[in-house]
Amino acid sequence: MKTLDHTVAAVPLLQGRVLLHEQARNIPRPRPALDDGLSGVVMTGANADARAFQLRTDVGYQGTLLIDSAVYTTYTATAEEPFMAPPDELFGAVNDSLTFQKARGATAALTPTGYIPPANSRALKAVLREANRIERADTLVSLPIDVTWLNRDNIGQLIAVCAKIRHPKAVILFRQFDPLEQTKDVPANLRRLFTEVEHMSLLRTDLAALDVMAHGALCAGIGVQSSLRHAIPPDEKAQIGKRGGGPTYPHVLMPQLMCFKGAESLSTLYANADPATCDCEECGGRGLDRFFLSDGDTRREADSHNILTWGEWVSDMAGYQPGIERKTRWRNKCAAAVDRYALENQRIGLGASPRSGFQVPAPLKAWATLPVTP
Numbered sequence: 434m435k436t437l438d439h440t441v442a443a444v445p446l447l448q449g450r451v452l453l454h455e456q457a458r459n460i461p462r463p464r465p466a467l468d469d470g471l472s473g474v475v476m477t478g479a480n481a482d483a484r485a486f487q488l489r490t491d492v493g494y495q496g497t498l499l500i501d502s503a504v505y506t507t508y509t510a511t512a513e514e515p516f517m518a519p520p521d522e523l524f525g526a527v528n529d530s531l532t533f534q535k536a537r538g539a540t541a542a543l544t545p546t547g548y549i550p551p552a553n554s555r556a557l558k559a560v561l562r563e564a565n566r567i568e569r570a571d572t573l574v575s576l577p578i579d580v581t582w583l584n585r586d587n588i589g590q591l592i593a594v595c596a597k598i599r600h601p602k603a604v605i606l607f608r609q610f611d612p613l614e615q616t617k618d619v620p621a622n623l624r625r626l627f628t629e630v631e632h633m634s635l636l637r638t639d640l641a642a643l644d645v646m647a648h649g650a651l652c653a654g655i656g657v658q659s660s661l662r663h664a665i666p667p668d669e670k671a672q673i674g675k676r677g678g679g680p681t682y683p684h685v686l687m688p689q690l691m692c693f694k695g696a697e698s699l700s701t702l703y704a705n706a707d708p709a710t711c712d713c714e715e716c717g718g719r720g721l722d723r724f725f726l727s728d729g730d731t732r733r734e735a736d737s738h739n740i741l742t743w744g745e746w747v748s749d750m751a752g753y754q755p756g757i758e759r760k761t762r763w764r765n766k767c768a769a770a771v772d773r774y775a776l777e778n779q780r781i782g783l784g785a786s787p788r789s790g791f792q793v794p795a796p797l798k799a800w801a802t803l804p805v806t807p
């Protein structure tokens with residue numbers, strides 16, 4: 434394995450890629466049909482560095498790779514210690530962490546930034562201060578921000594700080610459930626952040642990855658597991674839709690409707706109708722109601738279906754000129770998906786009571802209707 438030193442710039446190696454954000458708990462495996470020129474892997478979680486190394490050495494993976502040790506899940510940034518490192522050796526410890534990631538096979542390095550709480554300007558400015566001390570070309574400054582930073586009141590300051598950080602940046606959004614559903618102006622302001630600041634990326638997200646890519650992002654990362662499609666503040670527990678433990682079922686990306694839907698609710702929705710089908714390599718025309726099982730094979734099959742589905746959208750997008758053409762195509766694709774909801778609900782006999790059928794997610798509606806600007 435050849436390691437890249439700190440003088441090799443991150444930007445050209447990451448430009449235009451949509452990465453797979455993977456949980457390090459699982460043994461690394463090659464994923465299906467990922468175009469090496471458009472993709473890569475972000476290994477995350479407690480053993481991210483060891484798993485990343487395994488992916489390089491055992492699996493022989495040669496593509497783009499980031500290591501996200503996700504310190505933001507347990508550590509909150511402060512004005513004194515924005516990165517997880519002892520204050521008296523902050524600079525040295527951060528540099529060691531970045532060098533270590535590279536030694537484990539990372540293409541570029543991510544700063545070990547703590548979670549940046551709502552409206553905590555001092556913590557955000559501390560990230561700027563310490564980030565600009567880093568003298569390396571290979572570093573992405575990770576910005577694990579509470580989603581309220583994208584509100585009308587805070588977006589101006591966030592943009593100003595991001596513009597002053599002289600490294601590429603990687604935003605991770607925090608909130609229970611879908612961060613983009615929290616307030617109405619979040620999708621528009623996220624887009625504004627990515628349009629106004631150069632070299633921004635969005636990691637650990639869902640289809641918002643495609644929206645920012647259409648609007649000039651450096652790169653993005655989509656979570657393979659639903660827990661990796663957003664992050665939760667260190668002092669909160671993940672709230673799941675239902676009480677108690679019990680089995681968990683895969684979330685399935687619906688190709689026509691462009692939304693993730695739980696396997697359990699798909700099985701209910703399609704109980705008395707022909708299920709929507711999928712023509713991806715994994716599904717081969719089979720129904721999308723078949724994932725209501727909690728075993729590992731079903732989960733892997735659902736993961737592959739999801740990756741193949743959005744992977745095709747990434748390839749499509751790469752085929753359009755960046756700028757107005759790409760933005761318009763993406764908006765039209767979202768609008769076509771929004772239009773499909775009523776049709777699908779009617780087809781399965783739920784047309785008269787839309788509350789029980791498929792609901793258009795608020796971010797998708799925003800992407801379908803927000804104006805396209807040059």
Ligand SMILES: [Zn+2]
Nearest residue numbers: 711713716738
């Ligand atoms: Zn499929």
